[in-house]
Amino acid sequence: MKNFHNEEIYIKKDNFSDNIFKENRVFFDIETTGFSPVRSIVYMIGCARRVKNRIVIDQYFAESTSDEAALITAFADNIKGCDALICFNGAGFDIPFLRAKCQKFDIPDPFAGKNIIDIFKEISPLKPLLGLENYKQKTIENFLGIEREDKYTGGELINVYYEYLASPSGDKLHLLQTHNYEDVLGMTELLSVLSYKEVLCGISDITDISISPYTSYDGKPKKELIISFANKYTVPKPVSIHDNDFYINIAPSKTSVRIEIFEGELKHFYSDYKNYYYLPKEDMAIHKSVAAYVDNQYRERCKAYNCYVRKSGEFIIQHELIMQPEFRNDVKDRHSYFLLTDDFINEKQMVISYVKHIIHHLFKL
Template identity: 45%
Template sequence: MITIQNPLTFTSSYPPKRLGAISDLLFFDIETTGFSGDYASVYLIGCVWHDGNTWILTQYFAETRDAEEEVLDAFFALLRTKRILVHFNGDGFDIPFLTKRCVFYKKDWNFEAVESFDIYKKIRPLKKLLGLENLKQKSIERFLGIAREDKYNGGQLIEVYGEYLQTHSELLKHLLILHNEDDLKGMPQILPILAYPDFLTGDFSFKGSESRDIPYADGNSEKHLLLHYESPVSLTSGFQFSIGDLELSAEGNRLTLDLPLYSGELKRFYSDYENYYYMIYEDCAIHKSVGQYVDRSARKKATAKTCYTRAAGLFVPQPLLADGTPMWHECLKADYKSKQLFVPYSEQLFTDPETAVLYLHNYLRELSL
């Protein structure tokens, strides 16, 4: 086994200490000869860790096929000194792969004593929001403006490693080491991407609301309500995203929720429809205590679909709470099967900052962050 160790300097707008104590962190990435630990081997494990003074990049390289076991022993010996394992999709690939290799060598090494922090899992819900083409590490690096030297991917390097085992070419070794090194250097550098889930799931303070008329070419206009929020987390790049008809826009530490107000008529449905009559000519329901005095030819028993009254005006889209109930008791919708709920608009709806923040979080929950 060859051990390569060098000090590492990197700057990041996302402090690694947000993941845990610096001394507890171990970033890692592996290179393998295949996709399953049942029959393929690991030939390189790279790590980034802090020795109390500086960051260190350590790589354990199997220069022969017989060196894999030694690579595993060296990695797990280092892992034993750490508490938080940081990686990119390691839960899906690296950790299961190494676990199988330990079983193959009848080793009792495992990951039970460390907490797993998978950057990939944290950012997976952000793919559409940030307009990412895919969730590969190189794509995240491009989004954040990070350049790397190597031009290969792990699959392409399998043949390179096979050729290296036959020739022990220093050039081939350099290619293998460089790819893993760039993955490791890139991992701390992509930490700023974590500011986005932190931003969207963190504490917001409500900064007020404003109404705005959006004109159309035909002379008509649509009234919008803009809710403004502020986060303790600041983003390096802003974004815009739609949740249904709603628009989210963020820049720096500010977020705005743009709500188109529905203007027109909606229906207020009643669940106890057995207590109502449907008025055939008025197209609405009234309680039986009143409906009993209406001519029988003008009424019939209400059903779940016909038990409603109608209301006209301006309405605000209404989200559901985590338990599936509406945020406000009063809710209306266009038709019985409509999923979008509304509440009558008034300036008093968002005078309470806690209500305004709860409103935002219930819509952000749809991003599954």
């Protein structure tokens, strides 16, 4: 088994990454000859840790298939004492693979009691926001402007490893080592992409609320509610997302949410419709205690679809019950609206709850 030890100068790029990349945390990545731990081997494991102003990278390489147990043991010794492991899709692949190997070689589970931070898993809810073609590590590195020497995928290097076993050479070893080295080092720079999630989950104050007029695509004058808040951390680059109801723009230091204001008439439906009567002439429902004073020919027992009162005004949409009373076009509508009032606009906690509801609707965070 070969051991490689290298050090890089640690350069603080942003507060978010700096807070995560602490000295008691280790990044790791494995290289294997396939997906199955039964039919494949792990031939390289890379680890990166921070020691003051240095990034220390250790790599363990199997010069033969018989080195596999020693490789895993060296890795297990490396991560002793750390309180968290950081990986990319490690929860889905690397950790189950290594645990199966530990069981085979009767090596104690090195992951027991460790906190796992899986970058891939953490950013999965953000796929609609980032809009990348895929979420491989190199794709996210390109999004962040991270450059690397290595041009190969792990799958492409499997044959290179077998060629090395048959005929060892420095060139082949350089390809294998560089790929793993840059995967581990790249992860340390990948942390900033998690700041988007922290921004969306860490809203604590609203900096501005305004109503702005605009012209729709069909030329109609409309209004929108714009809610802004300061980002908890600076994000790497601007991104945005929208659906039919909401538009979110995350700039480096500020995020804004835009919601179209519906102006017109909507209906508030009473759920206990059996206690109401519908007045066809007035197109409204009244409680049975009041309907008792109305002649039978001017009233009828309510059904769910006509047990309502009508309201005109300015409304904004909600996909779960945030504000009451709620209004709809039809009783079967899955979403509802609530009146946009000064009380709502001036109560920041209400606005924060509403923004959090929007984020949950878009990202399930």
